[in-house]
Amino acid sequence: ENSLYEGMETSLRFLHSQIKSHLGICTTKPADTAQKILEMFELDQLFEFVSGGVIGIEKHQQLERLLHDGTISRSSLMIGDRFIDIRAARHNQLRSAAVLWGYGSRAELEREEPSYLLQSPSQIKELVD
Template sequence: MADYEWLLFDLDGTLSDPAEGFINSMNHALEFHEFAPRPARELTPHIGPPLEDSMAHLSGSSNQVLIRSMVDKYRERYGETGYAENALYPGITEMLEHLSRNDSIRLGVCTSKRADFASRILKQFNLHHYFEFVSGGDVGITKGQQLAQLLAESRISTQALMVGDRHFDLSAAHTNGLHAAGVLWGYGSRQELEAHKPAYLFSDPSEISAQF
């Protein structure tokens, strides 16, 4: 087992399930811009990627003004009510409590979600105190760029493991020379995650506790 100084967690699909708030807020943005609402099965695959990529796909448009307006309308509803329509995955609190007792490991959050929304969700579930920082994304910023900035600012070391449920999390880590772990309770399939060669593939939060 490699020695890691940092465990960096994705939020959506890794620590909590954002599906209800995500679906409601996406359809709010679509309908406001005169697109038909989409069923859950068409929207949940978009949990994880940057919002602007999802909006471009769902609208079929490359118009950056439209895409930005859709992102803003999504965030308007999400900031009012969507963030609270969130469910904590079973075993997450126990896993974080276990990790917090390991003095050789430090914890952070690296999410494509805007940092203020991510912090609200963590506080909603009383998880915020487990993490030294919350790195959030914004339009035009990839998770790989977020990790690169954290490294450049020496907020994390190269002895970091990125933990997430989608291939974006794993590829962002690998781009920056970091190891990555996949979790199977979120929105990425085993096939998707295995294709990006995770150092670990966890099927339950208790397996992270057992590993570290």
């Protein structure tokens, strides 16, 4: 079962409409599963791409491919709730924001030294200039 964290939809819609941020998803889930979740919450129109996991490809390699293809740039911000997200960003010299409302623990995330540590979805808006 999937649910949205409180404040997440508001933050995503703000980033998309007010800031004109280019939003994408880089997940270890299969791309079609992630796409279905976005559609279920009527958020699919906010995202320019969904990069899904492939067996044998690590998260940092997914980001590397997105950079190489020009899908994302070095100014991109990786937002994640697990250590692997933050580590993948660092591996590719990208800024990262670790979120405390997901699956990873504070200790797990802090060990990876993210650029930002967020306690609520509303803080995401503060990262975009």
